[in-house]
Amino acid sequence: MTDEFLTSTQTLRKAIPLMIKHKVPTTPVNYALWYSYTSDQNPILTQAIDQSLAQYGHCPPSLSDSLYRTHLAQHPASEQGQISHSLQAIMDELCHTMTGSQKETQAFHHALSRTCQRLSQKAEQGVNVHEANDLVQELLDESRHMHQSSTLLNQQLENANQEIENLRKALKDSLKCANEDPLTGLLNRRAFQQDLSSCIQHHTPFSLVLLDIDNFKTFNDDFGHLMGDKVLCSVARHLQVWCEQGMQAYRYGGEEFVIILPGTNLHQSRDKAEKLRKTLSGIAVQDKQSGNTVSSITASFGIAEHTGKENGLAVLARADKYLLQAKSLGRNRVLPVL
Structure with missing residues (x-):
């Protein structure tokens, strides 16, 4: 993992809790805006958000769109690429984590199945039947419980992967909000x-x-x-x-x-x-x-x-x-x- 990747993911991990605290919608524009705010890449943008938080207690949607257009959308392609790369980095890391967890969960399923099968065979041998049956029943109950938990985890991981895929698509398609009155230039x-x-x-x-x-x-x-x-x-x-x-x-x-x-x-x-x-x-x-x-x-x-x-x-x-x-x-x- 490169230094640039680490810096990107660490910055976005700081930005996301701030977005949650101030109830900022998780749109691509807001991700980019609060990433820049957290990394303090643009002091003027940072000052504008600080003033909004002081006056409103939050950052109004129209101001977020305006700040994005003024400070980020007009930046050179290289700077926009850096923001896009940072967002992509955290998404790739999350996808990697989800994929690894899914594989581990599937392996755990197979291990449980094999263990239950061996214990069942052991019980059928007739050695210390009473004690073996108790142990088998306990482990079978536990394995069923773990199987249910891991099934739920798999479903949650699949849902998370779908959320990430939706975010990828949103980032790719970009977001353009029509908040400006074309005649007067005021917000609409x-x-x-x-x-x-x-x-x-x-x-x-x-x-x-x-x-x-x-x-x-x-x-x-x-x-x-x-x-x-x-x-x-x-x-x-x-x-x-x-x-x-x-x-x-x-x-x-x-x-x-x-x-x-x-x-x-x-x-x-x-x-x-x-x-x-x-x-x-x-x-x-x-x-x-x-x-x-x-x-x-x-x-x-x-x-x-x-x-x-x-x-x-x-x-x-x-x-x-x-x-x-x-x-x-x-x-x-x-x-x-x-």
């Missing part, structure tokens, strides 16, 4: 749902800010859909700049956006949303070809804090209720009022 609804579920699962305190661009249909009707797209992209850019300290913005659908604010209560998230509302109201978007300018962009906001005793849909529904109220009361406001 799918990513939001994954991250929201992850926050609930890890008991991360958080609030949601749900916002909807006011009178968006008017922009499309008056200036065309291309101008509407420019407005969406401009709002998205401002959301990306505004997000800090672990906050994450998503395009939820149409002209609606949602932001997860970890470790933030209702009062804090409302204050932040009010600042964002004022920032968005100062946006001006111009179409250079037509010369048209949109300078009356506003948004309505609904805020909700996760109580710790509800699912993600419940907290989202509460934020949506306040958003609808903000719309009905004249738009361009943040609710609830505290």
